[in-house]
Amino acid sequence: MLGIAEIFLIITSVTLANTDKETKFFVATNGNDNWSGKLAEPNANRTDRPFATLERARDAIRDLKKDGLKEPITVMVRGGKYFLDKPFVLTKDDSGALDCPITYKAYPGEKPILSGGYKIADWKTYKEGILMTELPWSKGGKWKSRQLFFNGKRQPRARYPKLDPNDPLYSGWALTEGADHEGSTDSFIYKPGTFRNHWSKPTEVEVIYWANIGGWRSMVPIKSIDEEKRIIKLTHSGWQFDVPGWYMPVTFTQNNRFYVENAIEELTDPGEWCFDSEDGMIYFMPPDGIIKGQEVVVPILDNLIDMIGTSWVNISGLTFTETIDGDNFHHEGVEGAGAMYPRPGWRYCGDAVHLKGTEHCQVINNHFDSIGGNAVYLEGYNSRNVIAGNEIDGAGANGVCLLGTRLKHPIFNQVIDNYIHHCGNINKYTAGVFTGMSDGNIISHNRIAHLPHHGINLSNSPYGRNFVEYNDIRWVDEEVADSTAINCWMEDPPDKNVQRCGHVIRFNYISDVYGCEVIDGKVGRSRAFPSSGIYLDNYTSNCFVYGNIIVRCAHSGIVVHAGKNNLIENNIIVDSPRSITFQDYVSGMEYWKQMTGFMTGNSVLRNIFYQSNADGRLFALFNWTDRTIAQSDFNLFFHVNDSNYVIDDYSNSKKITYEEWKRLGYETNSVITDPLFVDPKNDDYRLKPESLAFKLGFNIIDMSKIGTQKTQK
Secondary structure, three states: OOOHHHHHHHHHHHHHHOOOOOEEEEEOOOOOOOOOOOOOOOOOOOOOOOEOOHHHHHHHHHHHHOOOOOOOEEEEEOOEEEEOOOOEEEOHHHOOEOOEOEEEEEOOOOOEEEEOEEEEOOOEEEEOOEEEEEOHHHHHHOOOOOOOEEOOEEOOEOEEOOOOOOOOOOOOOEEEEEEOOOOOOOEEEEOOOOOOOOOOOHHHOEEEEEEOOOOEEEEEEEEEEEOOOOEEEEOOOOEEOOOOOOOEEOOOOOOOEEEEEOOHHHOOOOOOEEEEOOOOEEEEOOOOOOOOOOOEEEEOOOEEEEEEOOEOEEEEOOEEEOOOOOOEOOOOOOOOOOOOOOOOOOOEOOEEEEEEOOEOOEEEOOEEEOOOOEEEEEEOOEEOOEEEOOEEEOOOOOOEEEEOOOOOOEEOOEEEOOEEEOOOOOOOOOEEEEEEOOEOOEEEOOEEEOOOOEEEEEEEOOOOOOEEEOOEEEOOOOOOOOOEEEEEEOOOOOOOOOOOOOOEEEOOEEEEEOEEEEEOOEEEEEOOOOOEEEEEEOOOOOOEEEOOEEEEEOOEEEEEEOOOOOEEEOOEEEOOOEEEEEEOOOOOOHHHHOOOOOOOOEEEEOOEEEEOOOOOEEEEEEOOOOOOEEEEEOOEEEEOOOOOOEEEEOOOOEEEEHHHHHHOOOOOOOEEOOOOEEEHHHOEEEEOOOOHHHHHOOOOOOHHHOOOOOOOO
8 A cells, every 4th residue: 555655756756747748947047037038058149048036937937827828837946046135926826737737946956045145245353253244224123133154054143151062952051040039020130150251232132041940941132231230131021832822921930041142242152143233233253264255144034935825836946045033933813833922022933935825736855954934834724735855954943834723724735754853943932843723734754853842743723633644753852841742732712512623643753852951950851741752732632643653752652631532552652751641630720620520531552561761650640530541451561670560640649550550440451571672772663473462452563664755865
């Protein structure tokens, strides 16, 4: 049987490679919009050549369409770097058709780069090793950026304390002494000896800090600093993003971790830079001390391609880079993403490729390199589009987003075979794939790695069913303490009578999900709740969690949080301190009181729970009842400590032994034995033929089908 990725490759081979009869236009950096655009390069007598811009090619296609589309049209974009001064916009008028798609793609063997940046040419010496340049149009805060690029590579803003490149997660931190006053959300006291320099312009400096145990991160400019009292006052509070319906200001406590950026006095290391928005001056220390002949770029655009109401258009083989960043990282008006609506003074971070109201479009085999905001964003209604084969590297916010409203939302789109890594570079409440209020979308065969927060976040989607399958997710939740590899919730509205749809989460490989927090005065790995593999949060119900392999999660393999009728079957959970956590709400808030008794009917069947850690637990139970778990049976348990088959009942402050658990009616047919993995020390969790798991009805998980299905560069 063909998998989704194989079917996709067949479809794209038809829509993108059918060149028997097609119209071609060419765009090149040495082109001219006054010529025909039908030649791949200038002719010998210089009477014709390619177009110079995508807009001219688009307009030429519009002229052809006046007589009706008769064959596919392809715009071949030659290699080189194109500095856009405005987004390339495609509308309904630029649509193709089923048998006549319109494609914008890279010329074979070449690398066209679309940049949203402005190239800086004039530099003067500020002082030894540091150069400066003036951007007159930015004075007075008219333009700001947290990014500068040197020869195509994002450079670090001047920071203190300095980051150790050999320990990027746990180094470069200062710790607060506490709030300036009890309950303060916008001022704090720093510890003696934290800073070495006096800052001439502290209002140009931003504080980047993590609140509480490390679950919420904010970037806020300084309003004032009192060096004698060691008090920093911020321009506004930091915010907890995902509180339903509103932002929650977060109070400062002792040992919040933080650092500062953009103080010129801290510009000391090669590659660092800072920006004085008052005077419009950039200061930069080139990595090798050389600036002549090098390319220095600052971003000015937040969007490179904008597709509105477009259908049957393909974007393929392009590189997108050097777009501006921002404070808010979802479009205003979308639902399901938590309470991340723009606040006064915030700027949207932008999307390299933005789709709204599109159908049957493809964004495939592109490279998104150090985008300031989101790489690809499907906003509102978008149907049957394909985002596939892309590499998304170093995005400031999310990789791929699919978010809408109850009435207009992404439906039946496919996010397939992408390599998404090292994103959330600027904003942290982000994910490799972030969806919300969406239905019928397929997120499949992606490789997702090294992210600060979620790998895949389905967020709030109580009425839709999405399919998350065959993804390889590793090393996510690297910078916060409250996160997970695959996350979702269903809290809108808080009505226990609402029939919630359930997601299908199957055949994913998840490993090494560790949070980050301050422990005993040092920044390090966290085991804070709920750093886990799969998190069915806030009334998530009717989900089918099947055939996943979950390895080394900081807190739990799977968390069920107040949901009902979830089926957890045929999974392998290895070396997570708690294999599964069931938690009902214990909060006194009226919002949650309405849901008392909702958490019922969950089933745990034919799973393998493997613990090589001496203190590992089978399950953890919070505020549970005998209705929380309808059945738990035909499971295989293995623990290196034969006497430690224990369930933690936190609501009653006691431990339940395996035999006591069985007397409650669970695990009647379950067994305690070694599952006989082929090579667990090297993460090979195939089962040997003689494994007893097969007699319990466990089905083989084909690990070869997990992850990307074609070679990525």
